[in-house]
Amino acid sequence: MNDLYIILTASLVACSCGLLGCFLILRKMAMVGDAISHAVLPGIVIAFLLSGSRDSLTMLLGAGLIGMLTTFLIEFLHKKARLQTDASIGVTFTWLFAIGVVLISLFAGKVDLDQDCVLYGEIAYVPLDMLLSPTGLIFGPRALYIMGAIFTLIVLFIAFGYKELLLTTFDPAFASALGISATFWHYLLMGAVSATTVASFESVGAILVVALLIGPAATAYLLTDNFLVMLVLACIAGVLVSFSGYYVAVWLDGSIAGAIAGMTGLLFALAMLFSPTHGVLFKKLRMTSNEVPAPGPTT
Amino acid sequence: MQPDITTTPALEVHDLTVAFDRKPVLWNIDLKLPAGKLIGIIGPNGAGKSTLIKTVMGLLPLSSGYVRLYDQPIDNVRGRISYVPQRESVDWDFPASVMDVVLMGRYGKLGLFRRVRQADRDVALDCLRKVGMEAYANRQISQLSGGQQQRTFLARALAQQADIYFMDEPFAGVDAATEKAIIGLLQAMTEAQKTVIVVHHDLQSVTRYFDWVIMLNTRLVACGPTETTFTQQNLQETYGGKLTLLSDVGDLIRREHFPNREGISKPAL
Ligand SMILES: Nc1ncnc2c1ncn2[C@@H]1O[C@H](COP(=O)(O)OP(=O)(O)OP(=O)(O)O)[C@@H](O)[C@H]1O
Numbered sequence: 416m417n418d419l420y421i422i423l424t425a426s427l428v429a430c431s432c433g434l435l436g437c438f439l440i441l442r443k444m445a446m447v448g449d450a451i452s453h454a455v456l457p458g459i460v461i462a463f464l465l466s467g468s469r470d471s472l473t474m475l476l477g478a479g480l481i482g483m484l485t486t487f488l489i490e491f492l493h494k495k496a497r498l499q500t501d502a503s504i505g506v507t508f509t510w511l512f513a514i515g516v517v518l519i520s521l522f523a524g525k526v527d528l529d530q531d532c533v534l535y536g537e538i539a540y541v542p543l544d545m546l547l548s549p550t551g552l553i554f555g556p557r558a559l560y561i562m563g564a565i566f567t568l569i570v571l572f573i574a575f576g577y578k579e580l581l582l583t584t585f586d587p588a589f590a591s592a593l594g595i596s597a598t599f600w601h602y603l604l605m606g607a608v609s610a611t612t613v614a615s616f617e618s619v620g621a622i623l624v625v626a627l628l629i630g631p632a633a634t635a636y637l638l639t640d641n642f643l644v645m646l647v648l649a650c651i652a653g654v655l656v657s658f659s660g661y662y663v664a665v666w667l668d669g670s671i672a673g674a675i676a677g678m679t680g681l682l683f684a685l686a687m688l689f690s691p692t693h694g695v696l697f698k699k700l701r702m703t704s705n706e707v708p709a710p711g712p713t714t
Numbered sequence: 715m716q717p718d719i720t721t722t723p724a725l726e727v728h729d730l731t732v733a734f735d736r737k738p739v740l741w742n743i744d745l746k747l748p749a750g751k752l753i754g755i756i757g758p759n760g761a762g763k764s765t766l767i768k769t770v771m772g773l774l775p776l777s778s779g780y781v782r783l784y785d786q787p788i789d790n791v792r793g794r795i796s797y798v799p800q801r802e803s804v805d806w807d808f809p810a811s812v813m814d815v816v817l818m819g820r821y822g823k824l825g826l827f828r829r830v831r832q833a834d835r836d837v838a839l840d841c842l843r844k845v846g847m848e849a850y851a852n853r854q855i856s857q858l859s860g861g862q863q864q865r866t867f868l869a870r871a872l873a874q875q876a877d878i879y880f881m882d883e884p885f886a887g888v889d890a891a892t893e894k895a896i897i898g899l900l901q902a903m904t905e906a907q908k909t910v911i912v913v914h915h916d917l918q919s920v921t922r923y924f925d926w927v928i929m930l931n932t933r934l935v936a937c938g939p940t941e942t943t944f945t946q947q948n949l950q951e952t953y954g955g956k957l958t959l960l961s962d963v964g965d966l967i968r969r970e971h972f973p974n975r976e977g978i979s980k981p982a983l
């Protein structure tokens with residue numbers, strides 16, 4: 416039963432991240448996920464210090480706010496200070512992350528949080544934190560419920576905002592011309608990324624979140640030319656890496672989060688080699704079978 | 715200086731100034747455009763042509779002045795306005811088919827939460843036919859040539875079924891035959907009282923294509939019917955300072971009015 420709880424939780428994290436990752440990649444903002452997942456650290460710590468509890472909702476709120484602040488800072492540095500996007504992302508998240516680290520070490524005594532827990536998480540502990548009814552009935556792990564709720568929200572968000580998300584991702588200027596605010600959907604999406612990152616951090620840790628935000632989506636991108644199919648494939652890839660990652664970890668007796676991240680990389684490498692559209696191998700095959708003459712210097 | 719328009723203008727721009735970092739790129743633009751005309755915007759690189767279109771569409775903040783379409787602020791009439799951005803403004807490796815992109819032209823009519831229906835697909839396919847792209851409907855957009863990408867954007871704009879169209883260099887990379895076909899299409903649209911405003915770079919075809927011209931170089935040089943506005947003096951004022959260009963423009967005008975019978979053709983511009 417514990418195996419199932421862990422795999423299910425990991426799959427929900429992977430699918431949520433995979434869906435959002437598709438948008439991040441196509442918006443050329445893959446690193447924003449990275450930035451948010453690191454930058455929420457001070458938000459988590461401050462929320463903890465203020466409320467004094469590890470209650471998930473408080474943390475979600477604190478981190479969600481910092482997530483939005485991160486997005487806003489990145490936009491601000493890019494638009495107003497005319498810094499390149501990658502540079503403004505780099506400046507913003509390292510700075511916020513550093514504040515988080517300092518806060519944790521400052522309050523290390525009082526805070527039941529440590530860097531290891533936040534950075535690496537521990538998905539193996541998921542079944543230890545069960546949700547109980549007042550009468551003592553066991554409903555299942557709390558993390559499973561949280562991730563289930565997040566996943567449902569993200570699916571609803573994408574289902575209802577599909578047109579708008581697609582258009583503001585592909586052509587924001589045209590979207591604005593139609594009266595669909597690119598900024599509004601940008602912040603909604605970033606809000607979703609923040610919430611997912613924070614909800615995931617307890618179970619899988621900040622580093623795995625980054626891997627899952629980019630890996631499954633990048634794999635899916637290589638395998639299809641259709642956006643809807645890309646979203647579905649990202650979820651399938653997420654479930655695949657959760658299952659295989661878990662069993663690899665059991666087999667090696669190693670870290671589950673680490674194994675899942677490893678499988679994410681492996682799956683991406685396979686897609687890169689064998690994808691029918693973008694694959695290295697098929698491109699080679701096509702080149703040799705078509706026998707295209709090399710472009711001569713005369714043309 | 716410009717002739718009075720008796721009916722409600724399709725577009726009215728009053729005292730418009732747009733600046734990036736306090737440096738004005740459009741300065742004190744005042745113009746009125748009639749409905750049902752094919753209108754060209756010409757001017758050198760960096761003249762502010764794209765900026766003018768983007769500002770009118772409400773995509774850029776204005777430092778002063780106002781813009782009205784059909785005597786209304788833009789937000790009241792978005793459904794009647796269509797926009798073709800410069801082709802380089804999007805990532806053509808995006809996982810979407812030609813049909814997907816053309817359908818985006820329908821999103822404004824659909825509104826929030828509503829899905830694309832068969833009727834929208836029919837409109838989109840019809841628009842693809844008009845630009846000669848129906849055979850490519852299911853083609854992945856990364857596999858299009860530059861001209862085909864441009865025609866896809868045109869089809870998307872047509873699918874909006876608007877009353878006024880703003881097109882930023884729709885003929886960049888389009889072959890001569892297609893350009894002619896599309897101009898024919900646009901002229902037919904203006905006969906149905908649609909207004910089409912096109913950023914154009916090829917000075918040679920201006921008199922053949924456009925009913926009206928807007929000549930722009932940070933300031934508005936002139937705006938009016940092509941016969942009276944597209945003059946050598948206005949051209950010099952628009953492209954002034956660029957000496958080689960200036961002599962070419964002079965050449966061009968001379969040829970327009972007195973065709974060179976000896977056929978010593980000089981590559982224009
Ligand atoms: N985002 C921006 N930030 C700062 N300056 C800008 C920006 N966009 C345009 N400009 C400046 O505004 C001026 C007008 O640009 P615009 O793109 O409107 O020219 P254009 O007439 O469309 O030129 P082209 O023929 O090359 O398309 C240029 O000098 C350009 O450098």
Ligand SMILES: [Mg+2]
Binds near residue numbers: 800
């Ligand atoms: Mg331009």
